[in-house]
Amino acid sequence: MEKATRDAFGETLLELGKKNNKIVALSADLQDSTKAILFQKEFSDRFVNVGIAEQDLVGIGAGYALEGFIPYVSSFASFLTTRPFDMIRMLACYNNLNIKIVATHTGVTVGEDGGSAQMLEDIAIMRALPNMVVLCPADAVETKKMVEKIADYNGPVYLRLARAKYPVITDPEKTFEIGKGEILREGNDVTLVGTGLMVSKALEAAEVLASDGIEARVVNMSSIKPIDRDLLIKCAKETGKIMTLEEHQVIGGLGGAVCEVLSAEYPVPVKIIGVENRFGQSGKADELLEEYKLDSKSIVEKAKAFIRG
């Protein structure tokens, strides 16, 4: 089964809206694409389309948060993280407001729209902010849990979603906890720590590696900040080498977060797999994953070289 995380967001937000009248949703005229439109149709009084004005979007959201509402502010990641970054820093984080920033259209899998719309720097940017929680679900099932969970968490949250359909790989019965990662596959030769789409790519790669006698552990690190330090240290101790995977720049993302923990706590070789200092471009999602070496075949090759090296 495949499903886009943005679809799970829209559906879950609608359900949340039915249960909790403090939930409000704001959009900068992209609710048809972010899927917040489902909420708009049902709760027009609790929905604001601010027009194409992302600074105003975050500012108005902050106003709702100050008045006791729980605003879910959504747009494409490329517009929502950088244009109003000052507002996110000052209003969401410095004021420590209960505002949920939901960014869709991350990574090269945005596809045809090209480099301007393929956000690859957002984890680095958002993770640097004090008070900010940064989450990136591995699939639609986990997205649903996160959208629900962050309504109960009091503080700013950045939720990183995508346009592309992801394979469903997580267990709907398991609960999601902020700050916890999960081992999805056991193995002791190397640990593949992924986030977002790259978790399923890691699972695919692990399957291929197993046929070559390499047992790769796969970890879903969907909570990037706070990160699961204990799990990282445990994996470093048990498998020695760590490979991180993200649909994001190698600079400052999940790989950086993992290195920050391990370099201080239990240094082991870490290989960061991501986009290497380039912007995206137009193409089909699969073509782009291949071009940027984020497909499972590339991961297998890199893992083998890493283990040998």
Next chain:
Amino acid sequence: MDIKELQRKSVEIRKDILKVIYEAQSGHPGGSLSAVEILLALYKERMKYDPKNPKWEERDRFIMSKGHATPVLYTVLSDAGFFPKEELSGFRKFGKMLQGHAYRNIPGVELSTGSLGMGLSVGVGMALASNLKKSSYNVFVLMGDGEIQEGSVWEAAMSAGHHKLSNLCAIIDYNKVQENGFVNEIKNLEPLGERWKSFNWNVIEIDGHDFDDIFRALDDFMVEKGRPTVIIANTVKGKGIDFMEYDNNWHGKAPNTDQYLEALLQLDNSKD
């Protein structure tokens, strides 16, 4: 308070403003001295609030969008009873409550600010939230004139006009001077009233140091229906101290001892 008492109070507040900046040897006198009457009119006469219960749901909201004007904000909040006057001596000092720019953990401060151009959007959100809650509070947002060079202010202005937020009152402290010179030389705001009018706002231009004028404008806002109000308050940067007035060098500088004593003397003489 009658006008005479308010005028006496404004001299006191101006002295307190200079004192906190002098003691901190840091802070922004120019844009604090220009906004004294505006804040006193709001906090002494027109806004609903309870200093013993700063988060009282029915209170009117005040956002200091020009977050550097803390000397006037903190002295007026202290005067209104939100926190003891002794706290003022900790202004801008390590480990003390009164941060250099407006800070939300301080009783009476609604929003931490300090990056310009954000307060009006937040005010729009609060006004929309008031409508959703069917509350009756009003939202006041004080902005600097230089501040409205920020594009985000005009995004918010468009939103407020579109949503017909008659519970939102923006006040522009139009003191004509920004950090590096005169506003009209750096980036002219005129025709300012017409610009706001074209964004579907009720525009009132006043003398921002004249209490009668300020009250008339605030009362006009209270009865205005179907659109937000902006009060363009013509003020004097550094008002009350002759060597500070209209001088951009006093935007963000503390007086030395001689200047401080001279300023106090001028304020004392102005009482007569």
